[in-house]
Amino acid sequence: MSTGHDDQGHDHGHHHHHDHDHDHLHPYDPEHHHPHRADQDDSMTYYRLMEEAVRELMIDKGLVTADDIRAEIEAMDARSPANGALVVARAWTDPEFKKRLIASPKEAIAEVGHDIGPMKLIVLENTPEVHNVVVCTLCSCYPRWILGIPPDWYKSRSYRSRVVREPRAVLREFGTEIADNREVRVHDSTADMRYFVLPMRPAGTDGMSEEALAALVHRDSMIGVTEVTV
Amino acid sequence: MERDFTARGHHDMGGLPAGEINRDEHDYALWEKRVDALMMICTNRLKLMTVDQLRKGIEALPPSAYDDMTYYERWISSVTNTLLERGVFTADELGAKMEEVRARYPDGVMPEGSAGGGC
Numbered sequence: 001m002s003t004g005h006d007d008q009g010h011d012h013g014h015h016h017h018h019d020h021d022h023d024h025l026h027p028y029d030p031e032h033h034h035p036h037r038a039d040q041d042d043s044m045t046y047y048r049l050m051e052e053a054v055r056e057l058m059i060d061k062g063l064v065t066a067d068d069i070r071a072e073i074e075a076m077d078a079r080s081p082a083n084g085a086l087v088v089a090r091a092w093t094d095p096e097f098k099k100r101l102i103a104s105p106k107e108a109i110a111e112v113g114h115d116i117g118p119m120k121l122i123v124l125e126n127t128p129e130v131h132n133v134v135v136c137t138l139c140s141c142y143p144r145w146i147l148g149i150p151p152d153w154y155k156s157r158s159y160r161s162r163v164v165r166e167p168r169a170v171l172r173e174f175g176t177e178i179a180d181n182r183e184v185r186v187h188d189s190t191a192d193m194r195y196f197v198l199p200m201r202p203a204g205t206d207g208m209s210e211e212a213l214a215a216l217v218h219r220d221s222m223i224g225v226t227e228v229t230v
Numbered sequence: 231m232e233r234d235f236t237a238r239g240h241h242d243m244g245g246l247p248a249g250e251i252n253r254d255e256h257d258y259a260l261w262e263k264r265v266d267a268l269m270m271i272c273t274n275r276l277k278l279m280t281v282d283q284l285r286k287g288i289e290a291l292p293p294s295a296y297d298d299m300t301y302y303e304r305w306i307s308s309v310t311n312t313l314l315e316r317g318v319f320t321a322d323e324l325g326a327k328m329e330e331v332r333a334r335y336p337d338g339v340m341p342e343g344s345a346g347g348g349c
Contacts (some may be wrong), residue, residue, distance in 0.1 A: 044335045047303040048261045053327040054310050055268060057319045063278075064271055072267035073260075118274065137244030139285055140301070149266065153253045155301055161248035173251055188244065191281045 076149065081219035083114045084146045084196065088222065089214035092201040098125075105196070109146060117145035120193045126200045126224070130183045133171065133224030134195040135163045141189035143196045147222060154223065164188065174225040197224040204230050240293040262302040269309055279312045287311050 058064045090112055091098040101108040105121045121143055124132035136142065137160045142150040153159050163170045167184045171177070178184055187195045199221040205213060220226040258266075272278045287308025288296070296304065314321060332339060 043340055044337070045303075045340045047299070047306050049328060049331050049335070049339055050310055051261050051265050051268070051306045052331045053324060054306065054313065054319075055264060056331070057323060057327050058268070058313075061319065063276060063318070064268070068271060068275075069264055069267045072270055073263045076263065076266060076270075135244075138241055139288070149258065151253075152255050152301075153251050156251060157243055157297075158248040158251040161243045161246040162251070164244045170251065174253075191285060 079145055080148045081217075081222065082214070083148075084143070084219070084222045085214040085217035086112050086210075087114070087146065087196075088198060088217045088228075089210045091198055092205075092213055093210050098198075101198070114146055116143065116194075119143075119145075119191075121146075121196055122187075122193065123196050123198055124185070124187060124224070125198045126227070128182070128200070130185055131178045131224065131227075132185050132187060132195075132197050133163060133167055134187050134189060134197060135160060136189040137161075137164060138188075139191070141191050141194055143194040146196065147219060151219070171225060174220065176226050197222050199224075199228045202228050202230050239289055240291075240296050241289045258302075265302045265306045265309070269305060272309065272313070278316060278318060279309070283312045284308050 055064075055069065059066060087101065087109055091101050097108060097111070100111075102123050102125060105123050106116050109116050109121075124134070126132055134142075136154075140150055140155040142154060144150065159170065164186050167186050168178060171184070189195055199217065201213070202216070205216070216228050216230065218226060218228070221228045269284060273280060273284075284305065285308075288304045291299070291304060291307070299307065310324070313319060314324065
């Protein structure tokens with residue numbers, strides 16, 4: 001699965017190609033759609049300078065160490081959509097786990113070895129009747145402890161403005177068509193309460209292992225802008 | 231001048247008209263990850279600030295700055311302001327340190343807001 005735009009290792013093949021011609025008319029395909037925009041590593045800017053100054057002041061005052069910052073970044077890089085995908089695959093294969101996941105997400109997610117962090121988390125189960133999608137209209141609140149740092153589009157003015165008013169049109173931009181007779185529910189996150197979508201298990205996956213199922217679960221399906229397909 | 235308390239904040243954009251979603255993603259730069267890490271440490275470990283203070287600082291930005299700054303530029307601006315307000319360091323200390331850091335980059339520093347906006 002294509003999970004990582006927040007990896008430090010830069011080990012995926014397309015990393016430094018900044019000159020893609022992006023054709024947004026194509027349906028969204030997480031395996032092949034791999035657009036990038038310029039990184040901000042290459043030029044010194046006022047706010048980058050500010051970060052360096054504040055970090056050094058904090059170190060000079062003995063409040064943090066360079067190692068603390070490094071460790072925090074490593075912990076952040078370790079949080080990826082693969083963590084969430086494992087939770088989804090477990091819920092698909094273990095009905096009792098799914099019940100616990102919906103009733104008390106923190107404890108259930110701890111069972112698979114992950115921490116949801118200090119925020120409250122609500123798990124939204126997609127069903128044949130209801131499709132859920134998550135946004136933070138005011139900012140960028142996101143279940144980052146189990147999905148990593150949110151994608152750029154999640155923080156964009158277009159997504160935050162539009163998905164609450166015309167969710168079906170927004171989903172269509174991601175290549176997701178929700179049948180008219182299926183309700184679409186949009187959930188607006190807050191700083192203290194985050195949402196996690198439990199997508200529907202696709203047909204044709206009977207007998208697949210938890211690991212194989214987890215590999216099908218893309219980040220965007222846990223935000224609710226896509227569905228899981230085989 | 232009278233303030234209009236019913237006007238919605240610039241950050242409060244849910245439901246407003248907007249264009250097509252740009253789904254391009256960028257790999258977070260090391261400096262951006264450092265801002266994120268510093269914020270997490272300041273809130274979760276040092277208890278020097280809260281997520282709400284981060285948001286307050288971001289939401290207080292003038293609309294043009296909000297739009298022109300990148301996501302983590304908004305964060306470091308808010309974190310810095312909050313730490314100044316809390317007296318973790320003084321404006322003089324920050325100014326001196328900024329000059330010290332600036333001197334390390336003889337090729338110069340791009341002016342404020344030049345990094346290109348959005349997120």
